[in-house]
Amino acid sequence: DGGITQSPKYLFRKEGQNVTLSCEQNLNHDAMYWYRQDPGQGLRLIYYSQIVNDFQKGDIAEGYSVSREKKESFPLTVTSAQKNPTAFYLCAAAPGGGGYGYTFGSGTRLTVV
Amino acid sequence: DQQVKQNSPSLSVQEGRISILNCDYTNSMFDYFLWYKKYPAEGPTFLISISSIKDKNEDGRFTVFLNKSAKHLSLHIVPSQPGDSAVYFCAARGPSLGGASGTYKYIFGTGTRLKVLA
Numbered sequence: 001d002g003g004i005t006q007s008p009k010y011l012f013r014k015e016g017q018n019v020t021l022s023c024e025q026n027l028n029h030d031a032m033y034w035y036r037q038d039p040g041q042g043l044r045l046i047y048y049s050q051i052v053n054d055f056q057k058g059d060i061a062e063g064y065s066v067s068r069e070k071k072e073s074f075p076l077t078v079t080s081a082q083k084n085p086t087a088f089y090l091c092a093a094a095p096g097g098g099g100y101g102y103t104f105g106s107g108t109r110l111t112v113v
Numbered sequence: 114d115q116q117v118k119q120n121s122p123s124l125s126v127q128e129g130r131i132s133i134l135n136c137d138y139t140n141s142m143f144d145y146f147l148w149y150k151k152y153p154a155e156g157p158t159f160l161i162s163i164s165s166i167k168d169k170n171e172d173g174r175f176t177v178f179l180n181k182s183a184k185h186l187s188l189h190i191v192p193s194q195p196g197d198s199a200v201y202f203c204a205a206r207g208p209s210l211g212g213a214s215g216t217y218k219y220i221f222g223t224g225t226r227l228k229v230l231a
Contacts, residue, residue: 004156006156009154030216031210031216035221040122040223041223042115042117042202042220042221042222042223042224043157043202043221045218048210048216048218050210050216056210058218088154090156090157092156094216094217096216100145100162101147101159101162101204101219102159102219103159104149104156104157104158105156106154106155106156107154107155107156109154
């Protein structure tokens with residue numbers, strides 16, 4: 001059963017800490033994405049990667065970092081430089097070519113305490 | 114600059130009636146549109162899509178209408194069921210992100226929370 005697995009579902013972070021959100025896919029899709037959702041706002045693109053070992057900044061990349069060492073995995077690190085990290089984070093994947101939408105993971109809710 | 118707008122943050126509809134969710138966009142270059150459905154604490158799931166060469170696409174209880182001249186699309190759900198209660202996002206396919214894989218960026222609206230009353 002193909003899909004995207006995000007973990008953990010809920011994450012609490014203290015001020016000044018870095019945390020890493022996991023995203024794994026078994027869809028064999030080339031492209032992977034990280035979005036952030038805040039109340040009353042649309043989904044905003046943080047980072048994306050079209051192939052292994054390559055990734056690009058999205059619209060709100062400041063305070064975040066990613067890696068793409070394997071096709072299946074695209075972890076997101078929320079660094080202490082991110083001023084307002086409390087949000088719902090969504091990982092997505094899409095096949096190359098065509099551009100017919102994403103498959104999303106179930107999300108990670110990050111809360112700064 | 115919000116290129117995709119959903120001006121109604123919420124909508125309540127009686128079970129069995131029609132739900133109409135609206136979405137407006139500003140960029141006439143958008144050529145493909147999607148609707149996603151999202152339950153709390155879950156990721157969005159794809160619902161229905163439409164290409165700009167069409168003005169209607171239907172899938173069971175769900176129909177999407179596209180009015181290119183007005184830069185407006187709408188999602189009709191008939192009949193509405195309590196299980197349809199969720200947040201609905203419209204999304205427009207933006208520019209290609211380049212590269213060999215031919216992937217695209219999607220621009221999302223802010224969502225409309227639909228509540229279907231039993």
